[in-house]
Amino acid sequence: MTAETSTWATKKGLAQMLKGGVIMDVVTPEHARIAEDAGACAVMALERVPSDIRAAGGVARMSDPEMIEGIMAAVSIPVMAKARIGHFVEAQVLEALGVDYIDESEVLTPADEVNHIDKHAFKVPFVCGCRNLGEALRRINEGAAMIRTKGEAGTGDIVEAVRHIRTLMSDIRRLQSMREDELFVAAKELEAPYDLVKLVAAEGKLPVVNFVAGGIAIPADAALAMQLGAEGVFVGSGIFKSENPAKTAEAIVQATLHFDNPKIIAEVSKGLGSPMRGIAAVTIPEAERLAIRGW
Amino acid sequence: MRIGVLALHGAVIEHIRTLQAIGVEPVTVRLPEDLEGLSGLILPGGESTTMRKLVARWGLREPIMALAESGAPILGTCAGMIIVAKEIAGGDEPVFPLLDVTVERNAFGRQLDSFETDLEMPIVGDRPVRAIFIRAPIIERVGPGVEVLARLPDQRVVAVRQRNVIAISFHPELAGETRIHRLVATMAAEFAEPREGTTAAGTEPWSLGEAI
Numbered sequence: 001m002t003a004e005t006s007t008w009a010t011k012k013g014l015a016q017m018l019k020g021g022v023i024m025d026v027v028t029p030e031h032a033r034i035a036e037d038a039g040a041c042a043v044m045a046l047e048r049v050p051s052d053i054r055a056a057g058g059v060a061r062m063s064d065p066e067m068i069e070g071i072m073a074a075v076s077i078p079v080m081a082k083a084r085i086g087h088f089v090e091a092q093v094l095e096a097l098g099v100d101y102i103d104e105s106e107v108l109t110p111a112d113e114v115n116h117i118d119k120h121a122f123k124v125p126f127v128c129g130c131r132n133l134g135e136a137l138r139r140i141n142e143g144a145a146m147i148r149t150k151g152e153a154g155t156g157d158i159v160e161a162v163r164h165i166r167t168l169m170s171d172i173r174r175l176q177s178m179r180e181d182e183l184f185v186a187a188k189e190l191e192a193p194y195d196l197v198k199l200v201a202a203e204g205k206l207p208v209v210n211f212v213a214g215g216i217a218i219p220a221d222a223a224l225a226m227q228l229g230a231e232g233v234f235v236g237s238g239i240f241k242s243e244n245p246a247k248t249a250e251a252i253v254q255a256t257l258h259f260d261n262p263k264i265i266a267e268v269s270k271g272l273g274s275p276m277r278g279i280a281a282v283t284i285p286e287a288e289r290l291a292i293r294g295w
Numbered sequence: 296m297r298i299g300v301l302a303l304h305g306a307v308i309e310h311i312r313t314l315q316a317i318g319v320e321p322v323t324v325r326l327p328e329d330l331e332g333l334s335g336l337i338l339p340g341g342e343s344t345t346m347r348k349l350v351a352r353w354g355l356r357e358p359i360m361a362l363a364e365s366g367a368p369i370l371g372t373c374a375g376m377i378i379v380a381k382e383i384a385g386g387d388e389p390v391f392p393l394l395d396v397t398v399e400r401n402a403f404g405r406q407l408d409s410f411e412t413d414l415e416m417p418i419v420g421d422r423p424v425r426a427i428f429i430r431a432p433i434i435e436r437v438g439p440g441v442e443v444l445a446r447l448p449d450q451r452v453v454a455v456r457q458r459n460v461i462a463i464s465f466h467p468e469l470a471g472e473t474r475i476h477r478l479v480a481t482m483a484a485e486f487a488e489p490r491e492g493t494t495a496a497g498t499e500p501w502s503l504g505e506a507i
Contacts, residue, residue, distance in 0.1 A: 002412065003410045003411070003412040004410055004411055004412070005407070005408065005409065005410040006407065006409070006410075007410070007411050007427075009411055009427050009469060009470070010406075010409035010410060010411060010427060010428075010429055013306075013409070013427055013429045013466065013469050014406055014409065014429050014430065016305075016306050016309065016340075016469065017305050017306055017340045017341050017342070017373070017374070017429060017430075018304075018305075018341070018342075019304065019305060019306065019307065019308070019341075020302070020303070020304035020305065020307065020341075021304040021305075021341070021342070021345060036344060037348075038348075039344075039345050039348040039349060039352075040345070041304055041305075041341065041342045041345045042342070072405075076344060076400060076401065077342050077344055077345070078342070078405075078406065078430065095407070098404075098405050098407055099405075099406075100405055100406035100430070101406065123407055124406065124407055125406065232304075253345075253348075253349075254352065257303060257304065257325065257349060258325065
């Protein structure tokens, strides 16, 4: 009867407990409490929301540990924090702080343009971004216990999030339609491990939970992501860059829960004030796009 | 016979698949009208603070209390255990005060302290239960009339039953463990169609003939 900690079941299991919920970006303990009161199932602690990171330019790094600890002390729901792609020492620091999940995130400036973090080497679970099935399976192969489609963070424009979840889901459906002897070439084309490709073809879903992120600003955006196959949503700038964060946060939680009930989505969308102003993703030059970081 | 799964958020689909695996028709419950005609209800894992808000927001408190008080079996796992407790350490208000216990939230620590182990749980048989604990609660105080179903090796209580309400700290639905759901299904069947002679005043159709 020996107890084993940080098993694959416990890492992946925490994400399973978050399904159907909203994970909100917060920059202060006060934000974290607003998010928790609104019904967030977890918070992402970071120094600046993505739209501010975008506006500030420069190099975006891991947040100040003191600020992360302040947020961990303020709420009882799980706290996630971001490390740069490939920056395994930032990840070691976040693990030492005891955060509940690490997001190896394209929102921060990548630290390694070749290798992602070996996430199997950690006791804390990781979530990683993807734009398609191949990218998702490469991250899972490296040890990611949760996936989120990337969208284009900090824009308030849902278009890239829609592109990525549609691509992921259609990649999965295509695998399901294949003969078993066609999966070898499919794996080659996806640049993903054959065993994971075979598993997805058999089960019709990723072997870990998948949320949608990047560009969700109003309740209907969250419900759109859910109807397209998300198991939950991340909302970054969309809440605390809106006119009424507490109300917007709560409305997005309700719309994620009742994603297939337009009457309820209509009801919760009333009188929220202005959403974040946003920036059309199509106007962002290639070099400033966050979603292309990671491969 | 249909058993509901409270589907406000959390590990809903895992319980639905477990019910399907044992031949029970599952119903997802998000609004009060979804509770109609149910013979039992599962409160899944997730975040109890989130569920607390959503239960209140969608008017589920009274109808779920009524279902439980009518004798339908209720199974709470992890967050589900927290929301059926009469007392929550730290002073949070109870959500469904059904079980005379005090529950401590995140009793083992944060995610890094999540673990799995084999546990003896005699009510479901001799073979141990594979128990996955994720930011799990424990039962700190066991009130009179509450039966302990499982303990950790250090004697801390992680599964209990009081009449028709079962609460466990861990996640059978993540481990392919169906025996606890079978027990709930048996209780639900007896609730739906009480056996001859068990419906007289003062008897408890959910007792399954075992000492409580």
